[in-house]
Amino acid sequence: xxxxxxxxxxxxxxxxxxxxxxxxxxxxxxxxxxxxxxxxxxxxxxxxxxxxxxxxxxxxxxxxxxxxxxxxxxxxxxxxxxxxxxxxxxxxxxxxxxxxxxxxxxxxxxxxxxxxxxxxxxxxxxxxxxxxxxxxxxxxxxxxxxxxxxxxxxxxxxxxxxxxxxxxxxxxxxxxxxxxxxxxxxxxxxxxxxxxxxxxxxxxxxxxxxxxxxxxxxxxxxxxxxxxxxxxxxxxxxxxxxxxxxxxxxxxxxxxxxxxxxxxxxxxxxxxxxxxxxxxxxxxxxxxxxxxxxxxxxxxxxxxxxxxxxxxxxxxxxxxxxxxxxxxxxxxxxxxxxxxxxxxxxxxxxxxxxxxxxxxxxxxxxxxxxxxxxxxxxxxxxxxxxxxxxxxxxxxxxxxxxxxxxxxxxxxxxxxxxxxxxxxxxxxxxxxxxxxxxxxxxxxxxxxxxxxxxxxxxxxxxxxxxxxxxxxxxxxxxxxxxxxxxxxxxxxxxxxxxxxxxxxxxxxxxxxxxxxxxxxxxxxxxxxxxxxxxxxxxxx
Numbered sequence: 001x002x003x004x005x006x007x008x009x010x011x012x013x014x015x016x017x018x019x020x021x022x023x024x025x026x027x028x029x030x031x032x033x034x035x036x037x038x039x040x041x042x043x044x045x046x047x048x049x050x051x052x053x054x055x056x057x058x059x060x061x062x063x064x065x066x067x068x069x070x071x072x073x074x075x076x077x078x079x080x081x082x083x084x085x086x087x088x089x090x091x092x093x094x095x096x097x098x099x100x101x102x103x104x105x106x107x108x109x110x111x112x113x114x115x116x117x118x119x120x121x122x123x124x125x126x127x128x129x130x131x132x133x134x135x136x137x138x139x140x141x142x143x144x145x146x147x148x149x150x151x152x153x154x155x156x157x158x159x160x161x162x163x164x165x166x167x168x169x170x171x172x173x174x175x176x177x178x179x180x181x182x183x184x185x186x187x188x189x190x191x192x193x194x195x196x197x198x199x200x201x202x203x204x205x206x207x208x209x210x211x212x213x214x215x216x217x218x219x220x221x222x223x224x225x226x227x228x229x230x231x232x233x234x235x236x237x238x239x240x241x242x243x244x245x246x247x248x249x250x251x252x253x254x255x256x257x258x259x260x261x262x263x264x265x266x267x268x269x270x271x272x273x274x275x276x277x278x279x280x281x282x283x284x285x286x287x288x289x290x291x292x293x294x295x296x297x298x299x300x301x302x303x304x305x306x307x308x309x310x311x312x313x314x315x316x317x318x319x320x321x322x323x324x325x326x327x328x329x330x331x332x333x334x335x336x337x338x339x340x341x342x343x344x345x346x347x348x349x350x351x352x353x354x355x356x357x358x359x360x361x362x363x364x365x366x367x368x369x370x371x372x373x374x375x376x377x378x379x380x381x382x383x384x385x386x387x388x389x390x391x392x393x394x395x396x397x398x399x400x401x402x403x404x405x406x407x408x409x410x411x412x413x414x415x416x417x418x419x420x421x422x423x424x425x426x427x428x429x430x431x432x433x434x435x436x437x438x439x440x441x442x443x444x445x446x447x448x449x450x451x452x453x454x455x456x457x458x459x460x461x462x463x464x465x466x467x468x469x470x471x472x473x474x475x476x477x478x479x480x481x482x483x484x485x486x487x488x489x490x491x492x493x494x495x496x497x498x499x500x501x502x503x504x505x506x507x508x509x510x511x512x513x514x515x516x517x518x519x520x521x522x523x524x525x526x527x528x529x530x531x532x533x534x535x536x537x538x539x540x
Contacts, residue, residue: 002386003227003258003259004227004231004259004260005044005222005227005229005231005252005258005259005260006041006042006205006226006228006243007039007040007041007228007229007245007249007260008040008041008042008044008072008102008142008229008231009012009035009040009042009043009230009231009232009233009245010044010074010228010230010231010232010237010242011031011232011233011236011276011440012028012031012032012044012045013036013044013045013046013047013048013054013055013096014044014045014237014238014242014392015230015232015236015237015280016236017234017237017238018236018237018238018241019281020152021236021280021282021328021380023279023280024053025053025056025057026062027279027280028045028046028057028435029057029060029061029064029366029417030279030441031040031069031233031276031279032061032064032066032250033064033066034272034276034472035069035233035272036066036068036069037067037098037265037268038265038268038272039068039260039261039262039265039267040068040069040123041068041069041070041228042069042070042072042100042102042142042228043066043069043070043071043072044072044073045057045058045061045071045072045073045074045098046058047073047074047075048073048092048093048095049074049075049088049089049092049300050095050129055096058071058096058097058098059097059504060443062097065354068323070098070099070140071098071099071100071467072098072100072101072142073092073096073098073100073101073102074101074102074103074104075089075090075092075101075102075103076089076103076104076473077103077105077106077126077127077129077130078090078091078126078133078267079175080116080117080118080123080126081118081122082120082536083129084126084129084130084132084133085415087130088288090130090133090387091104093134093139094134094137094139098139099138099139099140100140100141100142101134101139101140101141101142101411102140102141102142102143102144102175103128103130103131103134103142103143103144104143104144104145104146105113105123105126105127105143105144105145105146105166105174105291106123106146106147106151106152106162106164107145107146107147107148107151107152107153107158107159107162107163108147108148108150108154108155108159108160109147109151109155109158110150110151110154111146111147111151113276116344117227120158120274122162123162124161124162124165127143127162127164127165127166127169128166128168128169129169130169131143131166131169131170131171132169132170133169135169135171135308139174140173141170141171141172141173141174142171142172142173142174143163143166143171143173143174143178144206144230145159145162145163145166145175145176145177146177146179147177147180148163148176148177148178148179148259149176149177149178149182149183149187149188149191149241150178150179150180150183152181152191153187153191154492156194157388159458160195160198160199160391163195163199163201163464164198164199166199166201169203170200171201171275171436172205173201173202173203173228174194174199174201174202174203174204175203175204175205175206175228175230176191176192176203176204176205176206176226177206177207178205178207178208178214178217179206179208180192180208181208181209181210181211181214181239181240181529182210183205183207183211183217184211184213184217184218185213185216185217185220186220187433188205188217188220189220189221189223189224189226190222190224192221192224192225193224193225193227194203194225195225195340195452196225202227202228202469203221203225203226203227203228204217204226204227204228204229204230205217205221205222205228205229205230206230206231206242206243207221207231207242207243208237208239208240208241208242208243209235209237209241209242210240211243212240212241214231214235214241214242214243214244215243215247215248216250217243217417218231218243218248219248219251219252219256219459222252222258223256224392227250228247228535229243229248230242230243231242231243231245231248233245233246233273233276233282234246234273234274234276234277234280234282235247235502236280236282237509241302243377245274246269246273246288246290246291247289247290247518249261249266249269250266250269250290250317250321250322252306253266254266254317254321254322257322261439265324266322266323267321267322268292268299269290269322269323270291270322270323270324271287271323273291274291283353285338286392289539290317290322291323291324292509293324295319295324296315296319296324296325296326297326297479298314298326305368307326312484313483345454353445359388360385360388361383363384363388364384370418370478370497371469371478371480371497372480372495373528374495374498377466377482377493377494377495378492378493379485379492379493379494379506379511379512379536380493380494380511380515381496381510382515382518383514383515383518385517390449392420392514392518394516395423395424395452395453395514396421396422396423396424396448397421397422398419398420398422398506398510399420399421399427400419400420400422401419401420401441401506402417402418403415403416403417403418403437403440403441403446403502404417404418405437410504412507413436414433414439415433415434415436415437415440416431416432416434416435416437417431417432417437417440417441417443417444418430418431418444419431419441419444419445419448421445422448422449423448423449423452424452428448428449430444430445430447431444432447434442437502437505438464438502439445441502441505441506442461442509444455445509445510445513446513447514453517453520455487455516455517455520456487456513456516456517458487459485459486459487459512459516460485460486460487461481461483461484461485461486462484462486463483463484464478464480464481464483464484464505465482465483466481466501466504467479467480467482471474471496477499478498478499479497479498479499479501479504479509480495480496480497480504481495481496481497481501481505481507482494482495482508483495483505483508483509485498485512485515485516487516487519492512492515493506494512494515495507495511496509496510513522514531
């Protein structure tokens with residue numbers, strides 16, 4: 001095992017500079033606790049004195065004992081011609097109550113002369129004075145050499161001199177920043193290697209992703225001798241974002257043999273990524289490396305057949321190492337291997353002969369030709385497989401539904417749905433209002449079924465998508481409706497297709513309830529099931 005690589009997370013500060021990202025104080029506390037649990041070494045909480053929210057965070061986190069991480073305050077060196085002890089920014093770092101501080105300073109001569117409007121010698125004084133002041137006040141001090149790689153390429157002697165004065169002043173860490181994100185991995189490796197020949201203080205790397213190679217730059221820096229990586233969860237941050245720690249960590253630990261966190265903590269990587277995304281109200285790409293929903297999804301029949309024999313044939317690591325799961329997609333490209341693997345994945349005990357398997361595949365392909373999409377609606381696929389095996393009871397059927405919509409000039413549009421269902425031989429007729437036709441239909445169906453199946457009351461619609469399948473059909477085009485439902489923290493998706501969006505919505509809504517009832521054991525024991533009947537199996 002190689003040496004330890006320290007993880008510095010700046011999601012709560014640099015990450016919030018990303019477009020559309022905003023975290024409340026409570027959000028930041030929750031994320032900080034989760035980062036600490038995961039094994040992050042430094043958690044940068046914000047810039048004290050820059051805004052009330054960051055000061056409130058430091059006040060709150062001071063009262064919360066962390067297991068491992070050092071909460072770190074961010075700031076800059078003192079201002080030109082101002083002593084560090086008299087600089088309000090540095091004094092705010094001390095007042096925040098943290099044990100570690102990270103300050104950035106200029107290492108590119110262009111920034112010193114054109115941005116700071118000061119001399120190169122005064123900038124060196126600012127760096128040395130600021131680092132020494134923080135050390136005198138007992139803080140673990142990280143000096144962030146801003147724009148270091150650009151500065152080194154423009155004036156290597158001065159850029160290195162900035163690092164030397166920070167080292168001489170007692171910095172605990174010197175962090176090399178690719179602030180503009182324009183450097184390439186070969187450049188980063190060579191420059192970091194050169195820096196290690198003259199600087200003995202442990203080095204960190206702080207890459208941005210403007211060239212799309214931030215992860216590669218971080219790995220190159222570590223291989224060249226750096227001991228710390230600074231980044232964010234899911235790569236959020238200004239412009240194109242910071243380096244994504246979610247990708248860096250498994251590459252370092254599983255591919256290069258460095259120690260970042262324990263193997264047990266590494267298994268929480270996928271959940272950490274999704275937890276932060278949920279709090280930040282952002283949608284993760286399905287194809288995000290390592291932790292994406294599609295990262296270990298297999299669709300082609302030949303691929304699936306090989307993976308079922310030996311996962312190494314089409315997987316670069318075992319998904320369980322980082323808390324993800326292998327998924328087999330059933331679609332028009334599927335073969336028998338996909339179907340049999342899907343049955344095993346979904347824990348459906350079906351003893352189908354090969355001919356029966358081919359019939360189900362044919363049915364799936366026909367329905368996908370009609371517009372159904374089961375790789376994004378696994379709950380509907382599960383129901384289809386159960387039905388084909390004769391293992392799904394039809395707990396309710398539709399007799400009819402009607403929807404009335406009214407728009408008056410002086411008030412918003414209103415919708416009312418009436419539904420007539422047959423529930424175990426009993427006719428149930430009910431009506432409900434909604435803020436739209438689909439919402440009214442959903443409310444009416446729930447109202448009809450909740451007295452038989454109380455668990456439905458705890459289920460809610462999490463997402464609703466409509467896609468036109470035939471653009472040339474105009475308003476008569478066939479549409480596909482995908483519905484995501486949630487229950488006790490679990491989610492599943494169902495699909496409906498029709499030339500009528502309401503009919504397609506009904507099909508997807510009905511499937512979502514049927515899937516819940518199957519999950520909760522209502523198939524086996526009839527009416528009046530409680531929400532605690534059975535644990536679900538689908539967890540996004």
